Amino acid sequence: MTVHADIILRNGPIWCGREEGVVEALAIWQGKVLAAGGEDEIAGLAGPKTQVIDLKGRLAIPGLNDSHLHLISLGMTMGWVDSRPDAAPTLEALLGAIAARAATAKPGEWILSRGYDQTKLDTGRHPYREELDRAAPNNPVMLVRTCGHIAICNSQALKLGGIDEASPAPQGGLIEQQNGRLTGLLAENARAPVQAAIPAPSEEELVAAIERGGKYLLSLGITSCMDAAVGQKAGFREIGAYTRAKRDGRLPIRTWLTLLGDEGRSIVPSCHQAGLISGTGDDMLMIGAVKLFLDGSAGGRTAWMTQPYLGEDETTGVWMWDDAELEGMVMDAHVKGYQLACHAIGDAAIEQLITAYEKALAAHPDPDRRHRIEHCGFSTPAQHERMVKAGIYPCPQQVFIHDFGDAYVKVLGPERALPSYPFRTWFDLGLKPATGSDAPVCDPNPFPNFSAMLTRRTWKGTVMDAAQRVTIEEALQAYTEFGAFSQKREHVKGKLVPGHLADVAVFSRNLLTADADAILNDTACDLTILEGKIVYERPSA
Structure with a gap:
């Protein structure tokens, strides 16, 4: 039986992945990539009902994966x-x-x-x-x-x-x-x-927030995200809201749920009792990791540092847990089979978290658990060595450089601030850094994020250590393949190769050849495809 594609994309560069490079055409069938290759090769897969999309020179890439945001909070x-x-x-x-x-x-x-x-x-x-x-x-x-x-x-x-x-x-x-x-x-x-x-949101308000935020993400070419701390707004009821949103067709985007695990407000016991551990679900809605907060934010002077912030108060930030408290929570989640994705920005918080991860992995080895350090903004070379050895991965938001870089310089001074979020270093060490927005901390618009990865420039034009720049293909890899890797889903999404999910973003210009200013100031998402279905088209595209 001859298989005819449901959709064919042609007449524009199609970036399939950093290793796979660019092809001329892409065929989609039953929600997955059927084939990628030359125009003549793919044209043979067209049938009478195939929808052929003319890219008109625009760039198509795998759908973006925002590896750390707060979907319910964004929508609310x-x-x-x-x-x-x-x-x-x-x-x-x-x-x-x-x-x-x-x-x-x-x-x-x-x-x-x-x-x-x-x-x-x-x-x-x-x-x-x-x-x-x-x-x-x-x-x-x-x-x-x-x-x-x-x-x-x-x-x-x-x-x-x-x-x-x-x-x-x-x-x-x-x-x-x-x-x-x-x-x-x-x-x-x-x-x-x-x-x-503050009055707690109803389930309908939670579902509406999921739907509203998810649709906005689709308009930006983002087809996958991580909700980083499910349970913050309404406890375990948020799990029910996500389940209802999916059931009722109101979950617009693939969502990987990270469970709030902080003692005193954790939803992990309820989730574990219900059998909801890492990997439970499907590629539309999946239980991901457990989230613990270790400190605050650098711009707010609450990230936990080993050396004081600038100013008269000599503060080193805010720490959340004694070592024994943190290590107990990490060990408990690790033993229960959860991946962990914990918030640590300052070097003191990162040190505390790496130590807790190392102890859990030593007691109960799992070479591919992929515990994550969310943000990981002010990590040190010695910490990087330990992360590589233990299989611990940074999950930063490079848009922080664009939005908050000048604030970091103001509160920490240039020597400590400029090398923060060392993306190039993580790439070279094989730590596969993903990227995201932490929305609503930053807008999920990916173009300031791309600009920061390429230029290390802040919104005011300050260059935050040019040695940490990456290439556009590396930036694309971080936003797609490494995002999938951070969720242990790199075998099903993040590339446009046969058998992978047909999630595609089409942009108004070719990011591979555009300069960073054009990407930042004059680029839009024109078309988004999720599992082989068009879910967003820009009205003026």
Whole structure:
């Protein structure tokens, strides 16, 4: 029986993978790649019902894999007040946006906002509690920094959270005061009481967030993602929301679920009892790893460093766990069969995590468990040697260089900041670094991420150690094949080779030949194919 392709892509470069290179045409059949090769070879697979897509010189690649973002949070915050620098470049604009939302809200209704970066505001500082009070006098307000590790709360929000000047800061948390008065700034674990006072989302709201965020990702050429800390918003109910979203056809994107494992709010016991361990599911929805938070963010001065940040307070950041506590949680998840993907940005946090991984792997060897270090921003050469030896992999977000590089220089100084997120080093060591956005920390738009990998330039033009640049084909490999590798799915996706899932992104220009500025400023996703079906077409393409 002659097999005819369902879809054929032709008349444009088709990048199948770093080793496979570029072909002229691609045939898709029953959701998988049937063949890739020359125009004449693939033309023979066309039948009367085959849809032939003319690329018109545009580049097609495997669908992108954002290896670390928060899908539910992304979808939910799309309805919050936008306080990102583009939307609110000044403190006045930020407060005005909050006031505008408060003017349409009912008294007592929460005003939630995310995206500000104090280093990019005209004031160069965090907003104060009293300023939020004036913007929304009749509503509780929580303003979340872009990193997601710091929140500024107004007086009503603090009161609902039961926080006052006498409240002790919890382990792994900070309640800021100036002159004996709350500023409204809460960092890391100190935010929990206020977060608990915010009404929990319903299952329908969770499903809607999954659907909304997933559709946005498809419009960017992203066909796979990792939700990095399922359980943060609504506990184990988020597993049910994902399952319902898939059942009802409202899960737009392949999603690899990373389970919140922090003691006190972990959903791992419930998942393990239900038989949900790493690898459970299918390639549309799969249980991935367990997530523990070890520290905060560098830009927020809460990533845990061995040396102090610049400034008068001599802080080294915020650490979450004693060594024994962390090692116990890591060992428990490891013994239960889970891959781990833990948040560690500062060199002190990375050191603590590598040690915990090494002890778990020594006690219960598994040469291909692929425990991950999420972010891994300020790792050292000695730590890299141990990662290679133990099979521990970095999962960074190179867009951090673009969005936050200047903030790193400001809080750490150039000597420590410029070499951060050493992508070239990880490539050369064979550590197969993936990349992602950590959305909603950064927008999942892949083009600033590509630009950062190619140039190491920040949004202001600062070059963050040019020696850590990679080529465009290496950047594409990180976004596709290495993303699949980080999820142990490299044998089914991440390349356009026969038998792999037919997930394809088509871009408005050829990234292989375009300069970095054109990629950053003048490129769009024109077409996205998921499992052999067109799921997004840009209206003006």
